[in-house]
Amino acid sequence: MFNRKTKASLLASSVIFGSLVATPVVAQDDPTIEPAAAEDEYIVVTGSRIQRLNVETAAPVAVVDAEEFSLSGAVNVENVINTLPQVVPGFTSNSNNPGNGASTLNLRGLGEERTMVLVNGRRWMFYDADQIVDLNTIPQFLLEGVDVVTGGASAVYGSDALAGVVNFRLRHVDGVEVGGQYSITDRGDGERYQIHGAIGTEFADGRGRATVFGEYFNRKSIFQGEREFSNFALGGETFGLPLQQFGSSTIPQGRFNAPGSVAVAPGAEDLNEDGICDPGEGCSILAQGLVIDDAVFDAPGVARARAGDTYNYNPANYLQLPQERYLIGGYAEYEIFDGVEAYTEVSFVNNRIAQELAPTPVTGTFNINLETAEPLFDDATFAALQQLDANETVAAAQRQAFNDSLGYCGPGDTLPDDPDAPACFGQLAGAAPGVVSTSLQRRMLETGARNTLDERNAFRVLAGLRGDLGSYINWDAYYMYARTRNANVQDGNISRSAFQSGLDGTGTPINPFGAGTLTDDMVDAVTIRAQNGDVSTLEVLTGYLSGTFGDFAFGDAAPIAFALGGEYRRVAASFIPDTALASGDVIGFNAGSPTDGSYNVHEIFAELDIPLIETDSGLRLDINGAARYSDYSLENVGGVWAYAGGIEFSPMPDIKFRGQYQRAVRAPNVAELFGGQAIGFPGANDPCGNDEFISANPGSEAICVATGVPSGNVGNSDVVQLDTQIPALFGGNPNLQEETSDSWSVGVVIQPTAIPGLTITADYFDIVIEDTISIAGGSLQGLMDLCYGDIQDISSPVCQPFVGIRNDAGAITVDGPPLVAGVNIAELGVSGIDLQVNYGIDMPFSLFTNGGVSDFNIAFLASWTESSYFVPVPGLDTTIECAGEFAGQCGEPTAAFKWTSRFSWVDGPMTVSTRWRHLSAVDDDDNSVDYAQFNGVERISAYDLIDVTLSYAWNDMITLSVGVNNLFDTLPGTPEYDASGVVTNRPNTLLLGDNQEQANTYPSTYDVLGRDFFASVLFRF
Structure with missing residues (x-):
């Protein structure tokens, strides 16, 4: 029958054996903590809906007790969860770019979704719209524990x-x-x-109880420029060229070429007597016009060597994102009459998180009207522009004559109709006389840093009824x-x-040529504030029965138990960008198209637990099973089984x-299905530039040429690779089907x-996920490697995104980014061993x-x-193994060995505790590049952190705790440079150079704050 302990266990599972942290023993009883389950108490254990006498299941369950959060000084639950060996960190408070202000959970590295x-x-x-939970919304100070269940659990949940x-x-x-x-x-x-409070009480003569709570949390920012290891953005040495950022804060924050520098493909012998690229002689034009870049340039008129984006953007990026959070809520239960109880949960979170990036880099091709530009430019720059205009006019005529000689090239043609004939040369439509077509890259220092503020208001309401059906069956239903x-x-x-109109004379004139040339009025004319909003909703209606078939059992074993129920869910999401973002007019933060979609699912599910043998000697044999049938409104998913x-x-x-x-399924989420295109x-x-x-x-050279790279430019990174980042359009695919594991x-x-x-x-x-929703290859890099390295077929869907989008030199630019979308193509897998040891012993002293x-x-x-592997395209020998690897296709480091251990001495009111966190060494996954040749690393050594906490229960009402995390201040080392900017000394391998994610390391995996102190106090009345 329903009793107080049974009702409590339905709301929160009791202690499951094998907790991560042994519970400290205090001198006095703590009335605020739920007691452990009695031997004859039926409870619900994570991973099943069946109430059972024991707290163990066939599925492995790891448990984190509440004490781990207080002993580690963790206010946000991410700070404890990401230390678990089963978790590969997702986005955290140190994820600025990439990052979105949320804290996510990535179990086994298989993805937050x-x-x-x-x-x-x-x-x-x-x-x-990705249907991912933000851990910032969970009240850490009310946690009784966290259960981690390995493997697919779709049959139950x-x-x-x-x-x-x-x-x-x-x-x-x-x-x-x-x-x-x-x-x-x-x-x-x-x-x-952090300040938090909670009030809980029983009422109505013990028939009900309620808890209400509130929290305020404020986190201040830290910029990457405030740590020596992250002050300079290592990465300008891409493609083996010397690093252009020196270890000195006196280096300017942006560099510009001398006015009139013209960039052409290497091979000056192919230029005609006027210094113009002659397509008939095999020369290809790299950039028709003036090129402005953050990099260092050679003398005017000389071909430049590109060294990536050598502007030092790190100081303007956050190392710790600022956050302000208000959280209120409550939960209650009330026995409205014998055997029937009503319960409810309510939660509201207001969460404000900012991100900051370096000033906007403007890239692309722009037209400059010489007549309107003349008053703004100095004489040398204007003369160079006039010469470029003359050169462009001649070059356009030469291109037209060359194409006419082929006999089949018309205006705008880039490929001939005859597949055996050579390609037409370039685009025939050029800028009009007096207008210079300019390939331009400029860091907009005058506008200041880019800032974005996310304000998320989230609420959740739940109401339910539960009760008894006779002596053997309970029921539960909630919305x-x-x-x-x-x-x-x-x-x-x-x-x-606006930037274009400022150059072509149709708007406020601007002068982007040189440092500090943009006046306040010019800045105001081209800057724009952008806004977007998104809404996601989840509805769940669930009802089920749980109990036994009376006393029916095998011999002396416990009765056979079951659960049977149904569920309805509806998920919906929308993303609403403003006009500037939706149209792609914004440069700075990524533009994107609107997203709007929803779907629902009707489900039935059942579980069965059959104890076959149970004797007084301890011999036991149990078997169990579960199944769920889901009928989705999505046409390409339909009805699916999990068991x-x-x-x-x-x-x-x-x-x-x-x-x-376990066989589990995952239907595609709203973003994967209906996501609008976003760059x-x-x-x-x-x-093609490597x-x-x-x-x-x-064979890769031929496919590069077939996708638009001039043969003379294949392998030339200076021409084909204009930046360390490559633009691409990402979007949803409504034809997706379910994943299965x-x-x-x-x-x-x-x-x-x-x-x-x-x-x-x-x-x-051992977990294997098939039909995984992924970009073919897993990423833009993987897709390119597949096309040019494995598939090598221009008609293949893998290669089609790169056909007809490259510029004349063969580079991918924002003017023609490839369109990529997820498909059910990949396979994910992970296997290994979890080990958990708990030991408590009485010490004969105090x-x-x-x-x-x-x-x-x-x-x-x-x-x-x-x-921990990834197969981008089954059937090809392209398996990517990530156990013990990082970077490349693996991304976040996946240590082969990871552990968290805690040693606690509890003496009456005092607890002294030490935590030891360990990650084994990992190696670079990308074997095609030796990063050690240019300020990178190929291996990150083993990593250990030690934390110490002292907690003292002053009396029955007051508990004080102080602690220090990262006791030995383990951080990426500060590099030392020679006169040319090459790193000559690297104190440790956590400083990753080109192999970084951000801040010259992986800040979600490796600590970037250093030694960190905390103090807390808790009053109980």
């Missing part, structure tokens, strides 16, 4: 649970709690403040609605149309063996009676109790990743 996040066993709110499930359990409060925390780095910056509204405001953007089966066997009380198989600038190396790639892949695990649980307090669990897991004892607790949670 494949990790299901629950709170109290139920779905939480999304924050965008539905779509998205391919990698596994993470369930955040909130506790009820009895009385009043008020607390606060202050954190600051060893450098005296990056302050974080949940969640909505997140994000308003994004961007400053520092440039209007492409699971498991077994548990204990030959004696000291040991248990367990195993489970992005991922870092990539164009294979000599090493061309040499290593026979097969996962299985086998493990052992050892609790030797000869060693009381010791628990050891070890589980082998400093704070007379004649008492103290406790020493050890908690060790580790994971060995045997394999």
Whole structure:
């Protein structure tokens, strides 16, 4: 029957064995913490809807207790979750570019969209069209624990649970709690403040209870320029050219070529007597007009050597994003009459997070009207423009004559009708006399940094009823609605149309040629504020029965248990950019088209738990199964099945063996299906500009030429690769189907009676996801490598995005970015072993109790990743192995060995605790480039961090805690340079050069704040 303990367990699961942190023992009882489950209490365990007597399942479950959050000084849950061995960090508070202000959870490195996040066993709110949970919205100070379930759990919880499930359990409060925390780095910056409170009470003579809570959190910013290791953006040495950023803050923040510099493809002998590129002699024009760039240029009239974007953008980027958060909510339950209870949960979050980037780089081809430009330019620049105008007129005539000689080239033709004939030369339409067509790249220093502010207002409401049906069956039904509204405001953007009109005489005239040449009026004329908003909603209606078939059982085993129910879900999202963003007129932050879409799903599900054998000697054998049928409104998904089966066997009380198989499914999310096209600038190396790639892949030169690279430019990075980032259009694909995964695990649980307090669990897991939604190749870089290295067929869908988009020199520019979209093509897989050890022992001494004892607790949670692979196109020998790798196609470092361990001494009211975090060494995944040749690294050494905490329960009402994270101040080292800007000394391998994600390292994986102090106080009344 329903009792107080049973009702509490339905809202929050009780303690599951094998927690990450042994619970400290305090001198007094704590009435605010839920008691552990009694031996005869039925509870609900994460990974199942069946109430059961024991707290163990066939699926491996790792648990983080609430104490880990307080002992680590973690205010945002990301700071603890990302240290777990099962997690590869997603976006965090240190993710500025890339980043979006959210904190996400990436279980097993299989993607945030494949990790299901629950709170109290139920779905939480999304924050965008990707249907991903922002961990910032979960109240850390109310956590009772966090359960991490490995492997697909779609049969129990539905779509998205391919990698596994993470369930955040909130506790009820009895009385009043008020607390606060202050954190600051060893450098005296990056302050974080938190104030929180909660009130909980029983009412109506114990028939009901409620908890309400609130929190304010403020995090100050840290810029990359405030740390020596991140002050200068390593990366200008791309393609082996010398680094142009020196280790001195006196270097200007932007560099410009001398007026009149003309960039042409190498091979001056091919120029005619007038110094003009003659297509008949095999010369190709690199850029017709004046080229302005952040890089250092050669003398006027001499071909330049490109060194990437050598402007030092790092100081203007955040190392820690500022954040301000208000969080309020509550949950309650009330027994409206015997056997029937109503319950509710309400939560509201206002979250403001800013990002900042360096001033906008304007790139593209623009027309300059010489008549209107003359008053603005100095004599030398204007003379150079006049010469360019004359050259362009002659060059256009020469191109026309050359094409006419072929006999079949018409105006605008770039490829002949005859596939065996040579291509027509370039675009025939040139600028009119008196107008110079200019390839321009300029950093808009005068406009200041780009800033974007995300303000997310999210709320979630849930109401439900639960009760008994007789003595053996319980029922539960609830409705949940969640909505997140994000308003994004961007400053520092440039209007492409206004910039163009300022050059062609149709708008306010501007002079971009030289440092400081833009006046305030010019800046005002070309800058633009952009805004966009997005809304995501989730509706869930769920009802199910759970119980047993009376006392029906096999022999002395527990009764056979079941769960049976149905669910309706609807997800919807929209992205609404303003006119400037939607039209692509914005330069600065990425422009994009609107997104709007939704779908729903009707589901039925069932579980069965069959204890076959149970004896007094400890011999036990259980089997279980689960299945779910989902009918999606999406035509390409339709009806799909998910199912699971498991077994548990204990030959004696000291040991248990367990195993489970699961088939899981994930339907595509709204962004993957209906996302509007948006331009992005991922870092990539164009294979057609990489000599090493061309040499290593026979046939790649021909496909480069076929996709628009002049034969004389193939392998020439100075011409083909205009920047370290390559523009591309990304968007949704309404024809996507579901992803499917097969996962299985086998493990052992050892609790030797000869060693009381010791628990050891070890589980082998294997997860394979097929029909993975991905860009072919996994990224723009992977797609290019597939096309030019493996497929080498211009008619293939893999190569089609690169056909007809390159400029005359063969480069990919913002004027013609490739269009890429996700398809059901890839395969993901991960396998390895999780190990968890917990041991607690009484120590025969005490400093704070007379004649008492103290406790020493050890908690060790580790994971060995045997394999973490990605197959971009099945059937090709293109498997990318990421275990023990980083960068390239692997991205975030995936250490083969990762562990988190904690050692705690609890003596009455005092707890002294030390945490040790370890990552094994990782190697560069990209074997085609030796980054060690130009200020990069090929291997990141093993990484260890030590944290220390002291907590003291002053009395029954006050608990004080102080601690320091990263005790030994382990940070990427500050490089030393020679006179040419080449790194001569690298104190450690965390400074990655070209192999970085951002801030010269991977700031989500490796600490970038340094030694960090915190102090907290908690009052209970």
